[in-house]
Amino acid sequence: MKKLDRYGYLFIAPFWVVFLTFSIYPVFLTLYYSFTNYTGSPGEEIVGFANYTRLLTDTYFIEAFFNTIKIWGVNFALQMGMALLLALLFSDLRLKLKGLNFFRSFFYLPNLITISSVALLFGILLDWQHGSLNMVLMKIGLISNPIDWLAEPVTAQLSVSLILTWMWFGHSFIIVMAGVSGISTDYFEAAHIDGANRWQMFTKVTLPLLKPILLYIMITSLIGGLQLFDLPMLITDGIGSPDGSLNTMVLYLYNQAFKYNNYGYASAVAYGLFLITLIFSAIVFKGMFRNERATQKKGA
Amino acid sequence: MRKLVSLLTIGALSVGVLSACSDGSEGSSSEGSKDDVLKIWSFTDELKEPIKTFEERNGVKVELTIVPTADYATKLKPALESGVGAPDVFTGEIAFLKQWIDAGYWENLSEEPYNAEEVSKDIVPYVFDLGKDKDGNVRALSWQTTPGGIYYKRSIAKEALGTDDPAEVGEMMSSMDGLFEVGEKLKDKGYKLFPDEGSIRWFAQGNDPQAWVNEDNELVLTEGKENYFDYAKELRENNLTALAPEWSPSWFEGMDKPIKVKEGGKETETEVFSYVLPTWGLHAVLKENAKDTAGDWAVTSGPSPYFWGGTWVGIYKDSKHKEEAYDFIKLMTQDEEFLTEWAKETGDVLAFNPVTDKIKDDFSDEFLGGQNNYEFFLGEAESIKPGIVTKYDQQLDTLYGAAVNSYVEGKKTKDEALKEFKKQVKNAYPDIVVD
Numbered sequence: 001m002k003k004l005d006r007y008g009y010l011f012i013a014p015f016w017v018v019f020l021t022f023s024i025y026p027v028f029l030t031l032y033y034s035f036t037n038y039t040g041s042p043g044e045e046i047v048g049f050a051n052y053t054r055l056l057t058d059t060y061f062i063e064a065f066f067n068t069i070k071i072w073g074v075n076f077a078l079q080m081g082m083a084l085l086l087a088l089l090f091s092d093l094r095l096k097l098k099g100l101n102f103f104r105s106f107f108y109l110p111n112l113i114t115i116s117s118v119a120l121l122f123g124i125l126l127d128w129q130h131g132s133l134n135m136v137l138m139k140i141g142l143i144s145n146p147i148d149w150l151a152e153p154v155t156a157q158l159s160v161s162l163i164l165t166w167m168w169f170g171h172s173f174i175i176v177m178a179g180v181s182g183i184s185t186d187y188f189e190a191a192h193i194d195g196a197n198r199w200q201m202f203t204k205v206t207l208p209l210l211k212p213i214l215l216y217i218m219i220t221s222l223i224g225g226l227q228l229f230d231l232p233m234l235i236t237d238g239i240g241s242p243d244g245s246l247n248t249m250v251l252y253l254y255n256q257a258f259k260y261n262n263y264g265y266a267s268a269v270a271y272g273l274f275l276i277t278l279i280f281s282a283i284v285f286k287g288m289f290r291n292e293r294a295t296q297k298k299g300a
Numbered sequence: 301m302r303k304l305v306s307l308l309t310i311g312a313l314s315v316g317v318l319s320a321c322s323d324g325s326e327g328s329s330s331e332g333s334k335d336d337v338l339k340i341w342s343f344t345d346e347l348k349e350p351i352k353t354f355e356e357r358n359g360v361k362v363e364l365t366i367v368p369t370a371d372y373a374t375k376l377k378p379a380l381e382s383g384v385g386a387p388d389v390f391t392g393e394i395a396f397l398k399q400w401i402d403a404g405y406w407e408n409l410s411e412e413p414y415n416a417e418e419v420s421k422d423i424v425p426y427v428f429d430l431g432k433d434k435d436g437n438v439r440a441l442s443w444q445t446t447p448g449g450i451y452y453k454r455s456i457a458k459e460a461l462g463t464d465d466p467a468e469v470g471e472m473m474s475s476m477d478g479l480f481e482v483g484e485k486l487k488d489k490g491y492k493l494f495p496d497e498g499s500i501r502w503f504a505q506g507n508d509p510q511a512w513v514n515e516d517n518e519l520v521l522t523e524g525k526e527n528y529f530d531y532a533k534e535l536r537e538n539n540l541t542a543l544a545p546e547w548s549p550s551w552f553e554g555m556d557k558p559i560k561v562k563e564g565g566k567e568t569e570t571e572v573f574s575y576v577l578p579t580w581g582l583h584a585v586l587k588e589n590a591k592d593t594a595g596d597w598a599v600t601s602g603p604s605p606y607f608w609g610g611t612w613v614g615i616y617k618d619s620k621h622k623e624e625a626y627d628f629i630k631l632m633t634q635d636e637e638f639l640t641e642w643a644k645e646t647g648d649v650l651a652f653n654p655v656t657d658k659i660k661d662d663f664s665d666e667f668l669g670g671q672n673n674y675e676f677f678l679g680e681a682e683s684i685k686p687g688i689v690t691k692y693d694q695q696l697d698t699l700y701g702a703a704v705n706s707y708v709e710g711k712k713t714k715d716e717a718l719k720e721f722k723k724q725v726k727n728a729y730p731d732i733v734v735d
Contacts, residue, residue: 040377041403060727129543129561130550146562151709241702243711258374259695260728 034267044264051268061269063244064252065276067157071232071248072225074161075168080217082165083172088202091180104177107170119234122163126150150236153245160231160246172217179213180206215288219281226277229254249273338362338624341379341387343372346611349645353638354631360624369393380405380616388619389628392440394610397430398691406439406614407622414626416441419634424678427651429686431612440614441633443642445651447607447680448502448578449599451586454669456573457598460489466671470600476503476531479603483540491573492542492561495551497532497708498701499541499576502606504528509606511688512696518733519725521718528700529707529714536708539563542572555590578608579649579677587667594667599676605683649677692729699724 034051038044055061086107090097110118125133126149134146149155183206191201207214229250232240239255240247253273257266338360340347351362365387367375373396379386380403392400400406409416416438420428424445431440450473454464461469461482473479479500483493494500505524514520535541542561544550553559554572561570577585586597613632615625631638639655642648647665650656656678663674703721706712712720726734 041381058727060724124549127549130553130559148709237698237702239698239702241705242709243706256728262728262730 030267030270033264034271036264038264038267039261040263047264051265052272054265055268055272060244060247061249061252061272064240064247064249067240067245068226068228068248071157071161071164071228071246072222074158075164076218076221076225078161078165079169079172079221080214082169083176083217086169086173087176087180088198088206090177091206092198100177104170104174107173109170110167111171113167115230116234118163118167119231122159123150123235126159151242153243156236156242156245160235163231163235164228168221172221175213175217176210179210183209211288215284218284218288222280222284223277226250226273226280249276336361338389338621338628339365339387340628341365341367341372341376341390342611343367343369343391343393344611347391347632349642350628350632350638354628357631358624358627360627362628372396373399383618386616386618388616388621388625389613390616391611391613394430394612394689395694396691397440397612398689398693401431401433401439402691404433405617407617407619409438409441409614409626410436413623414438422634422653424651424653424681426607426681426684426686427610430610430689431614440612441629442610442612442651443633443639444579444610444648445607445677445681446578446580446610446649447605447677447684448576448581448602449676449680450574450576450602451581451597451599451668452574453571453593454596454598456486456489456491456571460486460491460573464598464669466598466600466676469598470602473600473602476506476603479503480534480538480540483535483538486573487538487540490568490570492570493540493573494535495542495544495554495572495575496546497535497541497704498546499574500531500535501528501697501701501704502576502608503603504531505604507604509604509685509688511690512692513690513732516733517731519722519735521722525700526714526718529704529717532704532708542570544572552589555586556592576602578606579673580609582665582667582673583647595669597668598671599668599673601676601680605680607681607684643674647674649674649681651681692732695728696725699728 033044035046035048036044037047037050086103089095090100090103113121125131128134128146128148128151131146131149133149134143137143138146147155149159187205187209188201191205196204227250228248232246232248233251233254236242236246238251239259240251249269250273253266253269256262256269340351340362342364343366345366347364351364354360355362372393376387376390380390380400407414419441423441427442427445428438431438431442433439450470452469457464457469461472463469469482471478472482479493486493504527505522506527509524510520510522512520542550542554542559544554544559550559555575558569558571560567562568575581575586582599587594590597613629615622615629619625633639634652636652636655636658639650639652640659643650643655643659656674660672660675660678663672664670665673699721703712703717703724706720707714707717722734725732
């Protein structure tokens with residue numbers, strides 16, 4: 001019996017070795033570095049909380065935080081809106097839309113393209129003087145002068161948000177659709193018989209029952225969104241131009257570490273990011289469940 | 301350049317990961333034979349040819365690891381710091397050169413048995429000097445020299461300037477005023493002097509460029525450096541550029557065909573007259589992208605000499621194969637027979653005088669309408685002053701370029717843009733003293 005027990009540990013050992021070396025060890029090493037002035041070569045000195053006090057007053061980091069929230073927020077609202085709308089259409093009993101499988105893959109396709117290709121592609125589409133988007137808009141007379149999408153902070157952030165929406169709405173759609181199919185049609189039929197219109201069915205039946213799924217999408221998207229890095233890095237000059245509007249938290253971390261060799265400070269940025277993610281996830285979680293309890297009470 | 305490179309390399313990241321895996325498995329299975337292999341790391345496949353020659357001649361097996369530029373420094377650094385899996389020989393692009401020399405990763409080549417000082421007279425001075433550390437010891441050598449020029453289209457020059465002779469066109473553009481005059485003449489005929497405002501950055505500083513950071517680690521913002529703001533703005537306001545930023549799709553497009561520019565609500569088709577690029581720009585950029593206009597190009601000098609890029613090579617300080625390593629570096633930088641062949645094949649402008657003296661007279665490039673670009677660039681190389689390269693250059697240039705751009709676009713005043721630049725420098729490099 002005893003021998004068998006030990007086998008169990010052997011089987012989970014590979015995971016633990018990898019997990020400890022590549023996840024736990026770096027996490028603590030980063031914590032250590034965040035208290036030093038490490039520049040990538042040995043010989044770092046402990047500087048106490050200096051990196052953290054700098055972080056709290058670092059306007060670039062604060063700016064990066066708000067940039068990230070703005071870009072992610074717009075993207076998330078649009079993405080969820082589209083995913084819910086599509087799910088609503090495809091799950092409608094009266095519409096009976098065909099080709100769900102086709103559209104599911106079709107909407108998901110943008111997510112399969114590597115981000116560098118996406119950046120290159122949209123770099124060409126959004127080009128100021130020669131981009132297709134401006135040409136189309138000018139041809140149909142919506143604008144008379146080309147817009148330099150990636151040179152104005154607002155349009156640059158909006159462009160990134162929209163590209164992210166395009167990449168991710170299919171993903172959210174699939175998950176929402178899975179959630180919707182999990183809802184028993186009895187509810188809809190009952191609501192239908194009770195004379196509920198589509199909107200009422202959506203807000204009173206679908207949405208409440210989808211809450212766990214929506215929470216899941218919200219948290220994963222939030223964690224991913226706070227780590228927004230690749231697209232802003234690739235689509236302009238890599239330091240957050242125009243005017244620092246694409247400077248996201250992870251891009252800032254990356255530049256501090258790998259461009260400017262301030263590994264110590266970058267580690268503090270990483271922990272700042274970790275804390276922010278933690279706080280946000282907690283808020284989302286709490287908010288969602290408090291509502292749940294409140295409605296339960298009301299119902300009772 | 302950075303942007304292009306990062307786009308390409310992030311795409312190639314996965315390849316890097318894969319090759320890293322195969323590295324590991326090889327290492328464990330054939331530890332014994334691995335000791336006899338000379339390990340070389342670089343960020344391009346440029347070294348493949350010389351390695352082949354080296355293997356044939358010296359009977360040494362070489363293992364070349366190519367790491368894409370964007371990951372090169374990040375991957376190399378841990379290997380060099382720890383010595384685990386470190387290469388015996390590795391190359392360094394100008395952007396990292398000073399950083400790695402300062403860090404002491406490269407063997408001191410001024411000492412026995414290398415005595416690299418002996419070849420100093422045979423190598424273009426600025427190239428040789430850049431490979432030295434602050435105590436004057438040679439740490440890395442280079443085989444190439446990368447002075448820059450202005451590549452222009454002959455047909456346009458003939459039409460707008462009355463001549464396509466490189467010497468005459470160069471004379472017209474030998475001062476900033478002259479350059480702008482040429483720009484106006486081109487504008488009258490419907491052409492654009494440069495693709496973008498950044499093209500002028502090398503010339504804006506004048507004949508006496510200064511390093512970004514001085515000996516006391518202070519940021520140096522000379523009048524010459526600040527002039528870049530004004531010249532760039534002047535280019536934009538006088539409509540002398542095609543609004544095609546460097547490395548953007550339209551920048552490449554402008555090499556080969558007319559491009560559309562929207563000005564004051566009117567769309568016009570225009571052609572870009574010239575591109576400001578160094579030696580490697582001819583082979584790596586122009587020839588690759590300008591197929592239809594091949595033969596219609598020429599290269600001449602701008603208001604002031606400059607250089608852009610360049611790759612150095614040195615021996616890892618803890619290498620166990622220093623002798624073979626230096627043999628390879630000698631082949632790469634001082635071997636007459638090999639370098640002659642190499643130059644003829646690639647057109648790379650070499651830094652080794654004994655070879656260039658021999659071959660420079662009868663060089664001509666079809667793409668440049670038969671012009672002898674070799675002789676031209678060697679002449680330019682002579683007027684380049686060493687000592688202005690710092691380890692901060694690449695990042696500071698990027699930040700400065702963004703500052704100038706925000707002024708040109710009219711988003712900030714010059715003072716605001718400069719203030720923001722200084723703030724960014726302070727943030728990126730806390731040890732640089734910014735006034």
